[in-house]
Every structure is written in C-alpha cells, then in structure tokens.
Amino acid sequence: MSEHPRRIVVLGSTGSIGEQTLEMVRAHPDRLMVTGLAAGRNSQRLAEQAAEFGVDLVALADETSAERFDETVTKPLVGPDGICELVESAEADLVVCAISGVAGLRPLMVALEAGIDCALANKEPLVSAGRIVTETARKSGARLLPIDSEISAIFQCLRGEDPSEVEKILLTASGGPFSGLSAEELQEVTADRALDHPTWQMGRKVTIDSATLANKGFEVFEVHWMFGVDVRNIEVVVHHQSIIHSMVQFQDGSVIAQMGLPDMRVAIQFAMLYPERVSNDLPRMDLAEIGKLTFARPDTERFPCLRLAFSAARAGRSYPAVLNAADEVAVEAFLADEIPFMRIPELIERALEEHQAFETHTLADVEQADAWAREYVRGLL
C-alpha cells in the first residue's frame, strides 16, 4: 500500500461510471482521494460531489451549466478548455476518463501528454484515435488502465502472461436487450425499450451502442490498441448473463477468463488501486445460484454494427473515426426518436462507403474525419 492516498480526477463524475467511481473512492478513503471533478450539465450533482469530497477544482461542459453551479462551493471551469485545464492543474495520479463520446479525447490526451495514468471507461478515443492515444501514452510513460468490464477482464487475464503467447481474444457480449428479436421486430424498437438493458446499468449512449452491438465493435478497437492484438485474432462470443467478462486463449490451448457479477465497480476499483486487489464488500458471484451460462455466435445480419466495426478496424486510416462519429450522430437521432433502430447501422454503413479515407497522424486529422462524418450523416437525416 502506498503511503499517500492516490489522487484521482474524475471526468464525467455525474454519469453512471463517475458515480460508481466516487462510490469506490468512498469505500477506500485511506487509499484514494479526489482532486478534480468534471461533468457535463448536471451542476447540482457536481456541486454536491465537490462539497462531499472537498474538491475545489471542478469543470462543467458549458456556460449555462456553470452559471447554475453553486459558487459557495467553488468556482467551476467551463467548456472543453476548462476540462483540459482542470486535468493539467489537479496534480492527479490517475484520471478516470468517463466522458461519453469523442468529447473525452482531448482531456485524455492532455493527461497522457503530462504522463498521468488514465483509467479509461470512454471507448471512443481508442476507436477514433487509437494509434495516437497509445503512442502518446507510450512516449510519456503514462499507463492506460481499462475500466470497461470486458477490457479489464482481458487486462486481468494477461497478468503474469507473455503477450507473445496469446492466440486469440474471446470478447464476450451480453447481446444487448434485443438479441432475441427478429429482423422485423428490430425495425419497431423504440429508444425507451433500448434503454432498458438487461444486465448492465449504463449511460444512454453506451446502452444504445450495446443494443446495436456497436459497443462490442468499439471494444474490438480497445483490445487491439491496448493489448496490441491483431483484429483478426479477436472473436466475439454472445454470452447473455455477462458473468464471464472476457477470455484470453493462449497458443497452448489454455483459456484464461475473468468472471464476476455484472458490476462495473470491480473493474473501476481494479483500475484505481492497480496493481493491488483490495478487499471490498461488493456482492460475490455464486455460480451454483446462477446455474447456467450460455454462449452463441453473434448475428451480424441482425446486428450489422459489429460487422461494420470489424471492417473499419481492419481498414484503419480515417475509417474508425468515421465509424465513431457516424454512430454518435445516428444514436443521438435515434434517442430523439428521429430515426428507427435499424437506421443506425444503415447510416454508419453509408458513411463508411462514401468516405474518402486518409491517414490520421494527428488529432487534427482525426477531427477532420470526425467532422466530415457528422456532417455527412446529418445530411442524411
């Protein structure tokens, strides 16, 4: 155990991952402390969190939200620049990146450039800019720690193992709330219904991505970039119960799996207290009680987003940034009841087809591809 509590900055503190992160800080007050908090628009909740954890450094996404913030607590920083400023000045040992979408990319880069370890719940930066993000971390020596349960599982399975002996990554997928629906039924799906995920409690964007399997596709990028695994050696297995969080198959035929109840807090704690496994009171898995685990191949006919993600991952260049941006716009439109569910993969596929790909050496390149895709997909709505 280190002598001083680890100083944590939480980006996206009022979201689902953010709240669970703070819950685990609360559970380990001798080991963890909060030195910065950033949220989107939930000024009231952010003020409560800042007061509870005695945090002076906070940021909100826009001016309107900042004006609603209780200034007797502290004065918030504002906007994307404010969030980056917060990361730079919080003297953090670890930044928990739980901002949804590609908006999380810039503050992540600021942290990595400063050599600060980052715990990543936010997948989109590795989808859009995987090479840039991982190279930045490598250069500065900052560690990228996964918070996503599947990616944390793989990270845990690789402990003490030789990465060159990995044969295949078996990424499990709950299959989302619609795995049992026919192609026709999927046409009728509403946003409300999609938001009712069977096993994981998550934010709105990631819940829809989970229903389309785009989320699983994004995890293919995470696996590829975080662990240097060739996309062809990543296989998705549908596993409704989300008890096996993912597996690593080695070249001797042995498979190591990480398991547990579907509870993000295990992965969050593991990332925050890495490399220690600290005792906690979280509920334990009871396999005899659970009784049965099932497995199936994913159906990429009904869930084309997974196939599209694999295609974009193999194609590389600016395609992943387009995949990601097209998905963000399409999901927003679906959540606003502007398009039906099956239009999401259609829009992404159109964008990938129409895109004139280019190399993405810099964040500006990524942002250019991102901007093109957003404009293109909005034009189709």
Next chain:
Amino acid sequence: MSEHPRRIVVLGSTGSIGEQTLEMVRAHPDRLMVTGLAAGRNSQRLAEQAAEFGVDLVALADETSAERFDETVTKPLVGPDGICELVESAEADLVVCAISGVAGLRPLMVALEAGIDCALANKEPLVSAGRIVTETARKSGARLLPIDSEISAIFQCLRGEDPSEVEKILLTASGGPFSGLSAEELQEVTADRALDHPTWQMGRKVTIDSATLANKGFEVFEVHWMFGVDVRNIEVVVHHQSIIHSMVQFQDGSVIAQMGLPDMRVAIQFAMLYPERVSNDLPRMDLAEIGKLTFARPDTERFPCLRLAFSAARAGRSYPAVLNAADEVAVEAFLADEIPFMRIPELIERALEEHQAFETHTLADVEQADAWAREYVRGLL
C-alpha cells in the same frame, strides 16, 4: 526456450497420464526428451516406449513383470526400490509422477529430496503426506507442478497474482457419471458402469474416485498443500461439462478461471514446458459450439466421500492418510465386485471414526496410519 531439451522421467508411463505425457514429448522433440520410464506390470508396452524414445533406464513394479520385459531393449530395474533408483540415476530435470495411489509417494520424495522438479498427476501423496512432501520441496528448492487439470487451472489462475489476495478457491467437479442418480440407484451401481466416465479418460482408480467424489476431496488436499489455501476457503462447484477447470476468487470480488476442452494434455504440456505456453495442435474450445455451461452445489448426502475428505482435511494429523488408504482398499474391493458402490464411503467413514489419530512428522508415521487403515478396512470386508 532453453538450449537443451528438458530431460523427463515418467513414472507410470503405460497408464493414461503416462501415455499422454509421452504424446506431448513426441509433439515437442526439440524441447523435451525422456531419460527414464517406470511402469507397473505392462512389460510389453514399456519395452515399446523404451525402444521408441531410446531410453535405457526403465523400471517395473515386480519381478514377474521384469522377467517378461524384452531384454534386447534394456535391463529393467525392479520394484519400489528399482523405481527410486531410476529417479536418482536418470539425471532428470523433471519427474512426471503418474503412479496411481500412495505407491507414488516414495519415488516422489526421492526426486524432491534430490531437488528435482516434479509434475504431479498422482494426488495421493499430497493427501497422505501433504506437509512432508511440500516441506521437502521447499527445503530442496524443487518445484511441484500440477498436472491434474483442476490444480493446473488454479496454478494458472494464480500466475502474476498475489497469493495473499486470494479469497476463495472454486474447485469444479464434473460430478462423475452418477451425478443424476438417486440414493437408491447408487446402491445398484456396478464397477463397469462407474468406469464409463462422461468427460475425462482416466485410470480405473481415479475413475471410481471421480464417481464417489473422493477424487474431488483429494483435490482439496492438493489445493491446500500446493497453494497454502485454508481448507475453509475451498469450495466445490459441480460443473458437468468440465470446461471451466477451476477458478480463483480474489478479495476484490474478481474471479479468474482457466478453461478449455477436457483434455489432460494441456495441463501436462504446461507442467513440462513451464513457464512457457508453447504452441500446439490440440483441439481448441469453442464456447458457441458448446452452447451451455451448468453449475450446481455438490450433494454430500449422496456423495459422502467429499464431506469425509473435507472433514479429514480439517482434522489433519493422521486422518488424511487413513482417508486415503481406506479409499484405496475400498475402491479395490468395489472394482473386484466384492462390495456395492455406497459401501465405499461407509468403509472410509468407519475407518476415520475408529482411528486413533497421531501426528505424522515422518513418512514412517504416514505409513503407520496407512497400514492401520488398510488392515482395518480389509477386516470389514
């Protein structure tokens, strides 16, 4: 990879584990070579093996078998002393201990005392003399590597982990061929039927032990002694498909599992080539094809051997040696159709109840308890 092939001695080379061990040597001729082979009574097969692997040092269990051995191949050593002499003179880097029963204890001790690493398929030495075996290994610096699939699984799950962070070992059990039978049906079970194990191909003794769950009880001792885990922190989970070979639950709530098809060769290779995971052509697990994994609590009413093993493990002293010897005699009698199936646990329980326990500091103490139990149980037949 080391420069010279690892020199392997196989004790019990004509048995199921022995043959599979030689199969893996055949698969890795650049890394493994055989320098000694010991068998029970199968003189012909031993001579074939010695000729194939160019081995001069062989041993057989008794004079009659030795006389039947083809002396144009080599001259065999004879009896328990011959097997020990073979271990001492074979200049082995690793002894694969696959002799069934407590008969494997002495050659194992000879190897460990000489500081030679041992790959252990044979459970009984750790049941009868766990403390003596593990202390001998610790003193000489010899490594004990598990070959048993469940124990190898736990060994693999602990790689790169801190043993002090282990909360519980979840030992899986196929449940044996009779897991679905009622108490009444179990009374009628024959040896032939018991020998038809659903998933694992094994020797006769271990197959019956698997049917009574005594085998699972013996693994409790293996886990306890090999990994220093308190018996109270070992839990058995019935898992018919034998795909999850066992699990380790850590104090943060995370569970690491090792999985694969039920195929001893993975564990055998892992022990022989440890710490490397060398590529092979063994069939791979396909969870989508398997479809379903089931789990249940063990029924110690119908399978009292498991309960008896836990009792003996907790009680310690000479009880484990009595458990083991009583089981060996009872299983022999069952295989000879002298007693019904449910008489096996009855005999073991009687022996444990009647035994006047004492401390087992030396092998002589263990042998005394063993001899008492054999005589006592034979008297009940």
